[in-house]
Structures are given as C-alpha cells and as structure tokens.
Amino acid sequence: MRIYECADYRAMSRRAASLIAAQVVLNPEGVLGLATGSTPIGLYSQLVEWYKQGDLSFAGIRSVNLDEYLGLAPTHEQSYRYFMQQNLFDHIDIKPENTHVLNGLAADPDAECAAYDQLIRELGGVDLQLLGMGHNGHIAFNEPGDNFGLGTHVVSLSERTIDANQRFFESRDQVPRQALSMGIKSIMGARRILVVVSGEDKADAVCRAVTGPVTDQVPASVLQLHPDVTLVGDTAALSKLKEAGVPVCG
Template identity: 70%
Template sequence: MRIYEVADYQEMSRCAANLISAQVLLNPRSVLGLATGSTPVGIYSQLIEWYRKGDLSFAEVQTVNLDEYHGLAPDHPQSYRNFMQQNLFDHIDILPQQTHVPNGLAKDAAKECARYEALIASLGGIDLQLLGLGHNGHIGFNEPAAAFAKETHLVELTESTIEANTRFFESRESMPRQAFTMGIKTILGAKKILLAVSGKEKAEAVYRSFAGPVEPGVPCSILQFHPDVTLVGDAPALSKLKAAGVRICRK
C-alpha cells in the first residue's frame, strides 16, 4: 500500500486525477470504477481540464459506478447518474454507451444486481477503482455490519448515512432509504484501488481503516488485503495515521 500526503483538497484532487490519467494513458481502453460525493468533484474537474487541453481522451474508456439510489430516475437531480453527467461525462469525449450506473428504477433488485455483476465481468473487470471514504468507514454504500457484503446488492441505508446525505434533498422524507452498491468482493476485484480522502473529520475513519484490525464494522479496513492500494489524503485526514507512526510519503 502507498500512502501519499498532500497539502489540501486541491492538491489531493490533482494528485488523484494524475493517477487516473496515467492509467488511461497507459491503457486507453481502461475500465474505470467511479465514485460520487463531494470528494471526487475536484478530481473530475481536473480530468475535464486536461481533456480540454488535449492531454487526455476517454474515447475508448468504459466506466462502472459504485452505486445508485434505489427509486431515483437517471435524470433525477440527486441521482448518481445525473451527478456523473454533470460532473464528468457531459464534459469529456466518453461514449454514453460506455458509461454504466446501476438502474435505480429496477423493479427486480436481485436481477439488477446480477446484471451489474455480469456487466463488470463482461468488461474484463475493473482496472482502477476510485473510492471515497465515509465517516463511519463505509465504501460505496457498504455500511458497518456483522459481515462483509460480497457482490452488488441492495442495501438499507443507515441513519448516519441518511443524515449525512439529507442536505442534498428537499427534505429528509424525500431521501431514498435504499441504494444499489457494489459489494466488497466486487471492489476488491479491481486491479488497482485509489482512495481519496480530505478533511480532519475523516481522520478517525482513515486511522481505523489502515491502523486497526480488518473488520466488517469498518468496511474500508478490508483494503488492507488488496495488493495494489494507493491512498491520497491531505494532512488533516492523515493526521492520526501519522501520529501512529504509519509510513507516509510526501507527494
């Protein structure tokens, strides 16, 4: 595992985007696993800038997203499909049919989960998976639990996640209570994993994920078992790891 400390969110975004662009330049037909939320916005903005400068093309890239709210149409303002269109896809040369997000309106959840797993397999798996980190250690919508969820599944959102995401909706009542998410086994199947974190409020989750035991109560801790993980974080987010003496490189 490689851990890089950067100065701030802007530098974290640039560093993570650089690793993604290197993946695409080395393999223009890469399959990228993508994340949503506040953390990757700066990363996507940087990738768009490099695309507009002519430094990068996504014409042959395939993407698969981590998750999607159950019950939201693709064009709903708070759907993750809409998030990806607004923050990345509409601004680069990727082909629409090569961008994949779980179908939030699927009536048969089990069938949709099986379809998404089969899709990822048909693409040859994920070459690089981008992840953010929740305050409780969740990745995707894999919440703390008694056991690690394996493959793509429909999850009941925890109260802490609902509380954290309600600000994006008109009211608490209008926020979905379920979401489709890749499972831990699916995420670990990626050849490379890139975890981006920023802010002091993530310091405890980072510490528990990489300086504590591997346990389903801290879903991100499972990444300790992956052979190729890169963590890019700003100084506040990595503060507890540094205090514990974990080896960190300055980027």
C-alpha cells in the same frame, strides 16, 4: 498500501487525477470504476481540464459506477447518474454507451444487481477503482456489519449515512433509505484501488481503516488485504495516521 499526503483538497484532487490520467494513458481502452460524493468532484474537474487542453482522451474508456439510490430516476438531480453526467461524462469524449450506472428504477433490483456483476465480468473486470470513504468507514454503500462476501446488492442505508446525505435533499424524509451498491467482493476484484479522503472529519475513519483490525465494522479496513491500494488524502484527513506513526509520502 501507498499513502500520499497533500497539503489541501486542491492538491489532493490533482494528485488523484494524475493517477487516473496515467491509467487512461497506459490503457486507453481500460475499465474505470468511478465514485460519487463531494470528495471526487475536484479530481473530476481536473480530468475535464486536461481533456479540454488536449492532454487526455477517454474515447476508448469504459466505466462502471459504484452505486445508485434505489427509487431515483437517472434524471433526478440527486441520482448518481445525474452527478456523473454533470461532473464528468458531459464534459469529456467518453462514449455514452460505455458509461454504466446501476438503474435505480429497476423493476427487479436483485436482478439488476446480478446483471451488473455479469457486466463487469464481460468488461474484463475493473482496472482502477476509485473510492471515497464515509465517516463510519463505509465504502460505496457498504455499511458496518455488511458481509464482505457480497457482490452488487441492495443496501439499507444506516441512519448516519442518511444524516450525512441529508444536505443534498430538501429534507431528511426525501433521502432514499436504500441503494444498489457494488459489494466488498466486487470492489476487491479491481486490479488497482485508489482511495481519496479529505477533511479532519474523516481522520478517525482513515486511521481505523488503515491501522485497525480488518473488521466488517469498518468496511474500508478490508482494503488492507488488497495487493494494490493507493490512498491520497489531505493533511487534515491523514492527521491521525501520522500521529500513529504510519509512514506517508509527500
């Protein structure tokens, strides 16, 4: 695992965006696995800026997103399809038909999950998968205790994840209790993985994921077993790694 330390959120976003941009330039018809949440917003903004400057094109890129809330329409302001449109897709030249997000209103969620895994296979797999990391070490919506062998599946959200997402809704009661999510097996199938982390509140999770045992109690720890993982974080998020003596690059 390669670990890069950046001074702050802005620098982290730019470094992570540069890695994604390099992937797009090297493989302009490749498949990007994309993530939502507050952490990737800055890097998406940087990619949009480079596109508008004429430095980058997504015309041939295909994308697949990690997850979606069960029960939310694509037009709902808190759906992940809406997030991607607002923060990236509507501002670059990626073709709408090449952007793929799980359908939160699927009549048969299990069938939707199976079809999504088939879609990823038909696309030839994910070339670069972007990930954030939750406070409990979850990646996508794979919570502690979830089976590492699962593909895309229906997930019941933990109380901690519901609490963390409450800020995006008018009340806690409005936060969906389930989601459709790529599983650990799906994520580990990507050729390359890029993890972005920011803030002191993520320091414990990052340290446990990188230095602790590989355990389903810290889902991100499974990334230790992947052959090509890059972690980009700001100084605060990587603080406990440095205390533990883990080498990081500047």
